[in-house]
Amino acid sequence: MNTKYAGDFPGLAAYPELSDVMRRLAQVFAETAHLIAKGGLEENLAEVAGTNTGGDSQKALDIIADDAFVAALAGSPVKHYASEEKDTVIELNPGGAFGLAIDPLDGSSNIDTNVSIGAIFGIYPAAETPDASFLRPGRDLIASGYAIYGPQCCIVMTFGDGVVKYVLDPDSKAFVEVDPPIGIATDSPEYAINASNYRHWPKPIRAYIDDLIAGSEGPRGRNFNLRWIASLVAETHRILTRGGIFLYPGDNREGYARGRLRLVYECAPIAFLVEAAGGKASDGTNPILDLVPDHLHARTPLVFGGAEKVARVAGYFDLPEEQPSALFGKRGLFRT
Template identity: 65%
Template sequence: MTAAQDIGLADLATQPEVAEVIRTLARVARELSRRIARGALERHGATVGENSDGDSQKALDLIADRAVFAALQGAPVRWYASEERDEVVPLTPGAPLALAIDPLDGSSNIDVNMSIGTIFSILPAQDDPLASFLRPGREQLAAGYVIYGPQTALVLTLGRGTALWVLDPASGRFEPAGPLAIPQRSNEFAINVSNYRHWAPPVRAYIDDCLAGETGPRDKNFNMRWVASLVAETHRIITRGGIFLYPADARRGYDHGRLRHVYECAPIALLVEQAGGAATDGCDPILDLVPQALHERTPLVFGTPVKVHRVAAYHDLPHEEVAALFGQRGLFRQ
């Protein structure tokens, strides 16, 4: 299969420059998907360095970043911001777009053959490189992710709904697989419970009440999932509902959670909202927040709207109510 071969995505009705960038990213994703499938035959999971935030970089993190950067040469992208690069990097002078990317999300899953992904956000470029990215997520022209799982798929929003394209391994084309709408009811939550003791009281109270199931104020049982791959978690929640939380916690360096605003939280928030869901930092919509730094972290709560709004309501509860054992917490009894 050659890079020039048709990538599909034929019905991408949008500004031609945005469409060109998305097709370029899809072409890189097709190639990355092929390399990821080789798994242990290549040493993708080896730690090869550290990024500006002190996160370890795996070989595949850098392979993905370099592949995207190389493919964008000559594309209508003026500024390139990546999880794997300290600063914004100039690409095509005077071009109309800015691209922020998490080239490889969920890298702790590389070695264990679990789903990983690429997350991207396309914004209008401004003359100032940083100002192009430090703005409300509502100004994104497009956002998407590629999931490399049992199937490789592209989930994309251009601001009018969220849609799925699946990579057909036989033809190498991304074929349309329909619009996505988050189910409005679900009993699943996703959070890394090993951090329980570090959470603030409202988050503990919310999870306590889920864990209490039908013996607690929610009067029903819940199920839990944690893949440790934001893309995989998003794909599951967009497909069958539920809620994801990566809150701030008391560990050093986690006072704004773990996930990065510009190239993780903002694009996921746009995809989720456009699929009929909600995304907040626990209280306020992610898409209304303005990041102050390129690699800034933001607490992230997203999924089925009624659940996301319930988490915000726990943050508004009086302290005595939040601190009460679930058995005595009365406000949310149905």
């Protein structure tokens, strides 16, 4: 990668070790944005390079980004490095203070379609062993966030209290703090789900979506708009910016009982960020941040967005299986 793009990360002077990690991450974010912006002129970034431990295809840029993070974090305060693209945890610094979980390139299937992609990261206090660093509740996170490579290259993150946003200035090559997104509190009519899997979903999810589709003539009494980008970073950025809800349920297809999103690398970091922004995240019924993964690449269903919207989904799971969704309107259970 082109090291002239050295991402700066202001605002963490009081936390030198965390500041060091974020400067290194920001450098790779900036370099990756530069590589993507060149449109694959030098190499085919969308070329399939193999499969990862979960059986998902790896693109060339998945591997390039992962290698770049490992190189950038050498000598950093990161003790344990856990990547979606690697089978096991790498120990970078035996005396390091942090465990870093990362999806080096989220949404890589969209590389050749010029749709926004990104990276997701979560930072834990380092524990004695790799498993102890990452097989723990997401509430143990001390920071999480994502970089998004789109019309702007942005970092959106939290240290557990509120959300901050940085935009890469293409002139200075530095990340500049700007106003944070505040849209998650908006009563947005947008929802995101892969509707092609409708027939495979559990009944509560189908009932919830049926009521949205019924619009102003259904029990919700209003019209809704479906959005689906198939990039978790892009979906999160939209919801943080203008509200709504995202659903990736488990379903009855082989290998999809727990969905396809990974708890350690994707769901816990996103949940930590969303809750810091005033929203909620669950697996449909249980808070994501309370879940403890039983292995590094454990998967979980994911529902996140506005707090009331996520609670509403949980309500569909609470109802008797035989109860028609239309009764929601008659009972007034979700009329708020």
